[in-house]
Amino acid sequence: MATRAESKKKDREDLPERDDARAWLRQMMLIRRFEERAGQMYAKAKVGGFLHLAIGEEATIVGAVRALRDEDYLISTYRSHGHALARGTSPDNVMAELFGKVDGTSGGRGGSMHIFDVGRRFMGGYGIVGGNLPLAAGMALSSDYQGTDDVTLCVFGDGASNQGTFGETLNLAALWKLPVVFMVTNNQFGMGTSLERHSAVTDLHRRGEGFGVPGMTCDGMDVVDTHPVIGEAVARARDERQPILVEAITYRFRGHSMADPEEYRTKEQVEEWRKKDPIEAFAQRLEEAGHLEEGEQDKLDEEVVAQIDEAVQFADESDFPPPESLYDDIYVLGGQVKGWYSVDERSAGVHKGEDEREMAGELGARSQLHAETARELDKKDTKADDGEDSDTAENTDRGDLPKESADSDGANQSPGG
Ligand SMILES: Cc1ncc(C[n+]2csc(CCOP(=O)(O)OP(=O)(O)O)c2C)c(N)n1
Numbered sequence: 001m002a003t004r005a006e007s008k009k010k011d012r013e014d015l016p017e018r019d020d021a022r023a024w025l026r027q028m029m030l031i032r033r034f035e036e037r038a039g040q041m042y043a044k045a046k047v048g049g050f051l052h053l054a055i056g057e058e059a060t061i062v063g064a065v066r067a068l069r070d071e072d073y074l075i076s077t078y079r080s081h082g083h084a085l086a087r088g089t090s091p092d093n094v095m096a097e098l099f100g101k102v103d104g105t106s107g108g109r110g111g112s113m114h115i116f117d118v119g120r121r122f123m124g125g126y127g128i129v130g131g132n133l134p135l136a137a138g139m140a141l142s143s144d145y146q147g148t149d150d151v152t153l154c155v156f157g158d159g160a161s162n163q164g165t166f167g168e169t170l171n172l173a174a175l176w177k178l179p180v181v182f183m184v185t186n187n188q189f190g191m192g193t194s195l196e197r198h199s200a201v202t203d204l205h206r207r208g209e210g211f212g213v214p215g216m217t218c219d220g221m222d223v224v225d226t227h228p229v230i231g232e233a234v235a236r237a238r239d240e241r242q243p244i245l246v247e248a249i250t251y252r253f254r255g256h257s258m259a260d261p262e263e264y265r266t267k268e269q270v271e272e273w274r275k276k277d278p279i280e281a282f283a284q285r286l287e288e289a290g291h292l293e294e295g296e297q298d299k300l301d302e303e304v305v306a307q308i309d310e311a312v313q314f315a316d317e318s319d320f321p322p323p324e325s326l327y328d329d330i331y332v333l334g335g336q337v338k339g340w341y342s343v344d345e346r347s348a349g350v351h352k353g354e355d356e357r358e359m360a361g362e363l364g365a366r367s368q369l370h371a372e373t374a375r376e377l378d379k380k381d382t383k384a385d386d387g388e389d390s391d392t393a394e395n396t397d398r399g400d401l402p403k404e405s406a407d408s409d410g411a412n413q414s415p416g417g
């Protein structure tokens with residue numbers, strides 16, 4: 001497909017200033033290394049739940065996020081580690097969230113799909129496909145209502161553009177003239193279904209026309225194209241109070257999530273797209289333009305790898321949230337909600353969730369004893385399952401968890417996410 005980018009790609013005037021260009025490259029490299037390491041940590045059972053990597057989509061992420069002002073809002077999907085990093089959230093806190101630790105961006109309660117940084121106006125991390133569009137419209141409505149000129153950038157996938165929320169939200173955003181940019185990250189697949197198999201109209205940026213939302217497109221493999229296109233869309237949303245739909249054409253090099261056997265595409269297709277690697281392509285342009293000396297990319301790589309090493313160490317050393325905090329930060333309105341009960345081994349009967357902290361105080365010692373006994377029993381069970389010689393549970397880094405939680409091959413993930 002001929003995109004705006006293809007005619008401009010070799011035009012050096014499009015490159016940002018030297019320092020900016022180097023910062024963009026470094027950020028894309030940081031995201032790549034973060035994602036690779038997150039995948040490894042998942043395989044080591046340090047990361048629970050789902051894990052969706054955005055390797056290959058770094059130019060789409062960095063080009064878009066860097067086109068925002070600090071006051072603008074950003075909302076993404078479950079594939080959002082890169083968005084948080086590009087917004088400036090520390091890799092330490094993002095990794096800690098993946099590890100389920102208290103120093104994570106959501107206190108360890110959200111995991112990979114729910115990274116959040118309200119201070120940087122990064123509103124998540126959202127697991128419901130297409131569910132973030134109405135929320136984005138709500139944020140833009142709030143900005144409008146309060147008379148600010150903040151813009152909301154809403155990132156979602158090609159698959160999400162088939163959800164009812166897409167049409168409903170674009171209609172209202174156009175009707176109410178909301179300052180929101182809808183960015184569809186067209187990575188060619190919604191899980192295992194290709195664009196051609198899930199969409200009658202494959203030029204996704206045209207999909208807003210019937211709702212009164214103009215469309216733009218960019219080469220999502222090229223940060224130098226993505227940045228100005230999103231910049232222009234954001235400026236129009238801010239100044240003209242006009243929602244815009246931008247389609248970034250990109251590709252994810254890895255599976256949908258860590259549990260994806262990738263039977264729906266050929267290795268050859270993946271290889272073809274890998275040749276357009278957004279990081280390598282940009283680094284080469286910077287070298288050609290004299291913005292990057294030979295060998296400097298390797299030095300940058302050492303730096304970002306060291307940063308990721310530190311993030312892993314930070315996440316490792318952070319604590320898990322204490323069990324008695326289980327019901328903290330939950331919208332339970334005391335007596336208004338009936339039946340929010342909890343049952344566990346610490347007491348004979350049931351108790352209410354909001355009494356958890358009190359229970360932990362009263363029954364703390366007993367609770368500790370029970371937890372230790374339960375761990376011992378788990379170990380015995382594991383040994384019995386695997387045969388006497390095996391010590392699988394102890395060999396994982398989370399040997400204190402029941403066996404299925406410490407599963408390292410991703411088979412514990414249903415394809416639902
Ligand atoms: C409402 C809803 N339906 C189905 C799912 C399961 N699901 C998770 S990711 C996904 C594919 C979405 O694809 P796309 O929007 O292209 O985003 P990508 O994963 O490619 O980034 C589906 C169907 C879900 N999480 N939410």
Ligand SMILES: [Mg+2]
Pocket residue numbers: 157158159185186187188189190191
């Ligand atoms: Mg997709």
